[in-house]
Amino acid sequence: MIKGNLVVGQSGGPTAAINASLCGVIEGALEHFDGEIMGMVNGIEGLLNENFTDLRKTFKDVKARDMLIHTPSAYLGSCRYKMPKSSVDSSVYEKIFKIFEKYNIRYFLYIGGNDSMDTVYQLSEYAKKKDYEVYIMGVPKTIDNDLNGTDHCPGYGSAAKFIATAVKEMHRDTNVYNLNSVLIVEIMGRNAGWLAAASALARGENCTSPDLIYLPEAPFVMDEFLSDVKALVEKQKVVIVAISEGIKDSEGVYVCESTASGAVDNFGHKYLSGSGKVLENAVRNNLGFKARAVELNVFQRCAAHLQSKTDIEESRKVGKSACEAALSGTTGKMMGYVRVKDYEISYEPMDISMVANVEKIVPREWINERGNNVNEKFVQYAKPLIMGEDYPAYSDGLPCHIALEK
């Protein structure tokens, strides 16, 4: 192991599990390494601005680490910085390597989604040309579950657990009146329907919802949707529909951009309404039923009060494994999940080139033919990911978080 320091950053959209991965990286370093454990504040931007925080000092105490894994969002902050290709503009890479040298940084860990894995890829490719020894590893993270290579993504299980719980609670809520009504639950996911599909996990004892599930992976046909809703309301009165925000018609046009949503405000601006609102209006105007759209919104990614214990443990371990791999001389890889047996996870370094810039979608064969439901294959895949509860400590009635001093 080369003497030097380690730097870790978080990037992309926040999740309820990204801090568990950060905790894992820190724990790997604390266990095996005596150099500095530096955190970049606000991702690669923090590195470029030499804005670091001393993670060894803050997190040598196990209590601080316990609080970290229960804190939603990214402790180190995030950024939206998109790295240029080094073949196009190498100046930023030059700058990064100067900073590596200045701080004797020999281990670089980056926790993030698709774009962040591209950063890891670009950086590790560039490193091959440099006469400077540095080990670069990616740690996956995204509630969208759309990273290639890994069985699933850290953060997805907690988001899925929140979504399934919310749908189960809404099932009770919506069934309180003995009246016709349609509830449309709009769930994140622009091109991949993993999150909306997770609503299917709500089904089980005392819950038949959602009745219909629409994902971007199967074309949305408004007429079929309306006739399915009509038949269900006539049969059972209360209907709950789960949709991805990114459902689109057979021509690939997003429902939220279709003419049905062509409202304008009094500035003449196109009124940006979600897909849920479009369906709500369609049900009300065409079928005359009481309809209501609900967006699950940011809670899907920040409801740390309802984490999946499985997700948090795996997210922590994948961070630790990535750190250990870097310290043992692995570079240019993303540490990912391989499912062995049913259900166990093995942590394995994956070729970053097959991860970056590829979006993994829900297999079409996990969706029924009519495109209004997922089948048992999806449920078998996703169910283990929401298992177990891991509650934060509470103080004064509220969950305790840890925050970086600004």
Next chain:
Amino acid sequence: MIKGNLVVGQSGGPTAAINASLCGVIEGALEHFDGEIMGMVNGIEGLLNENFTDLRKTFKDVKARDMLIHTPSAYLGSCRYKMPKSSVDSSVYEKIFKIFEKYNIRYFLYIGGNDSMDTVYQLSEYAKKKDYEVYIMGVPKTIDNDLNGTDHCPGYGSAAKFIATAVKEMHRDTNVYNLNSVLIVEIMGRNAGWLAAASALARGENCTSPDLIYLPEAPFVMDEFLSDVKALVEKQKVVIVAISEGIKDSEGVYVCESTASGAVDNFGHKYLSGSGKVLENAVRNNLGFKARAVELNVFQRCAAHLQSKTDIEESRKVGKSACEAALSGTTGKMMGYVRVKDYEISYEPMDISMVANVEKIVPREWINERGNNVNEKFVQYAKPLIMGEDYPAYSDGLPCHIALEK
């Protein structure tokens, strides 16, 4: 105690605590009474249709009662039936008393909000004229916290805990980027701002949000709002604003009905957007900042996975006290909370005439002069109500609920 049977119903909008009150009523009856414990299915409509369920049978087992208190929404179902004044139309009262006689119902308990307490009032007034001995008691319930007489309402504490937790989690989520942004959190409350005010409880360790709070009790002035947001963004970049859905201007016009929201869809229908969307557009169009509105929506009333232990214990006790009072010969009252010392609750029968049809709002002196925040008086009042956690049992990764067979 007169020999006979007891009937209990739930009415109005669901909450995360209304089943705890039902549980309390059942426990009071199980302890002191050997008649039938009948549940009306879907409130007074169930009584009129003689649609009953045997609660003694289902809930003699303590495990079923434990599951009941952690099940959101109304186990017995609810209705939107509005009783006519008996002076206008006494036929429905005649019918109810015939059913009382038919089933030898001597104890009538009704759990609900404003309208439900009116039902209790009308029924108990009518009973005075009848030669039939029946004891009629109300049990308060509403997340809106707007019932007169009682210190606070069963259900409010759990809603407040969810709101404060959500705002605290969104504070972490929103601060992840070092970029200007405004998040507007729209919270339930048409005329009373109790729920939006509860967002103030999020403030404390590692959380300064919400920065601004607007309630229906103080007139909303758009220019002042925009200048306050502008100053805050310039100072701290990220701003979180909590609003009641029912905020209105100095003329009493709801913000969501103001001209700023005058969008129409392509059917020419007025586009019903929430107050949050109106403010989001106002911030974007007038100040040019990134802005996003989030509705907390039904989770405020059905997030039983995050109940306030204090609320659930009190809701259960107030149900039990009401049942015991009826069995001891009290009638025409609502059992309510009296705050004694700081913090203890005494359960006392309250004159139903002072409860029904009165809406309790947030005192103006608990809101600051500019009308953009609540002060310490509100926090002192509300803080005890969110204390303690009481988790449901989980099975297969999801909270367990109990449901009435249909």
